[in-house]
Amino acid sequence: MQSDSSPATKPFDYLIVGAGLWGCVFAHQAVKHGKKTLVVDRRGHIGGNTYCENVEGINVHKYGAHIFHTNDKPIWDFVNSFVEFNRYTNSPIANFKGELYNLPFNMNTFYSLWKVKTPEEARAKIAEQVRQADITDPQNLEEQAISLVGTDIYHKLIKGYTEKQWGRKATELPSFIIKRLPVRFTYDNNYFNDKYQGIPIGGYNKLSEGLLEGSEVRLGTDYFANRKELEALAETVVYTGKIDEYFDFRFGSLEYRSLRFEHQLLDQENFQGNAVVNYTEAEVPYTRIIEHKHFEFGTQPKTVVTYEYPQEWTQGAEPYYPINDTRNDEVFRKYKELAENESNVIFGGRLAEYRYYDMHQVIGSALKRTKVLFQS
Incomplete structure (x- = not known):
């Protein structure tokens, strides 16, 4: 130059x-x-x-x-x-077959799952499930996730969502995708630590x-x-x-993996009460519903929601995740x-x-x- x-x-x-x-x-x-x-x-x-x-x-x-x-x-x-x-x-919410759980995994999540009230009880529950799984050398994402958080959290909050997101079985995905999972033994629903x-x-x-x-x-x-x-x-x-x-x-x-968005204007003030609700069961085709007004604490008489569908990337689609x-x-x-x-x-x-x-x-x-x- x-x-x-x-x-x-x-x-x-x-x-x-x-x-x-x-x-x-x-x-x-x-x-x-x-x-x-x-x-x-x-x-x-x-x-x-x-x-x-x-x-x-x-x-x-x-x-x-x-x-x-x-x-x-x-x-x-x-x-x-x-x-x-x-x-x-x-502070996203996870919906698994109508059951609601707080994300990231924290004491509110553990109470909803197991009715445990102390960090000691929660740790013991997870440790028991990890021990029963007896996975010493995780070979895929499923084994990696279970070895970290046990079977209940995996099957309800990880498996279906992850398989929809990547379009592949968790047993076919490499373990490095989930090297660690955020687990908090506090009653804190703030998704980010930043x-x-x-x-x-x-x-x-x-x-x-x-x-x-x-x-x-x-x-x-x-x-x-x-x-x-x-x-x-x-x-x-x-x-x-x-x-x-x-x-x-x-x-x-x-x-890449791509996404398809279905936007809907609804003639109601409040659809789901939260900006982000994840749908973690495999049978629901979308991964989450976004209600945009909650990002800015909106009080408008109507609301807009977006259904997010993961999909394979093809030429002409928007590339999202490498x-x-x-x-x-x-x-x-x-x-x-x-x-x-x-x-x-x-x-x-x-x-x-x-x-x-x-x-x-x-x-x-x-x-x-x-x-x-x-x-x-």
Whole structure:
């Protein structure tokens, strides 16, 4: 790339492909350092999967629940500099054949399961079931989970949900997917241990809009359909899309799990009394129901709920969760080698790096990359 002292030969310093969180943060930091940025996205909105649609005054998370949480105060301060976050605490409920349990596994869960009231009783119950299972060397996810939390928790709260999520039997899934399970011997329903947690007041779009201030944004623009023309506009490409697509699937497609969402506007004030209810039995085809108004303590007369259905990823579907097994990791390694040899191209984000990121990790990754790039 040209030095700052050289005359610019193109109207933009950076062409940022993808208006998701990684691309938005990169754009903000680039503009902050005096760079000209063009952001393009094939979708008709900014924010990637954090995008919210306002329905009857309710900010609907169109691509599934997004709950911000972090222990990193600089990142928490960073996002709050664009939009104030509320005090929402994620406390999901699990529904197993009409029985309700608190998540993560804690004393409330254990009381509902076994009527135990003390941590000592709960520990003893779990230890007894683990001992009876007699699994010394877990060979798959089922054995790993039972060896950690026993049979009751596994069969009611893990097995059905996990098999729906991955589309495979738990006995066919590798044990490393569940290396550990959060078990609390306190009456605490807060799902996350992070110090900072909340939802942007007014929705995530305010965060994306703040990050993109000063950038030119072109939506409904397919980078691959207009690649030559777009690349002619900028000195450097910042690519946040699927890395295999960038290289025209040279080594084959990387695999993902995908999701399908069914949104419903209901003419009632309160459908389930909680933002997130997981359905852990195998017979229910969806994994959870989201009631969006509870993210912002809404009092609207109507409500919007979303049924979340896991599904296999196919071309054209949205890729959500990378399947980081041996085959896919080897294919990604080949693409990564190609990426490292590209000139004037920066790869970043969950799709370009083929890894699952929480939101604070996406932001941290983009901030780290720009800090090195702009030496600040």
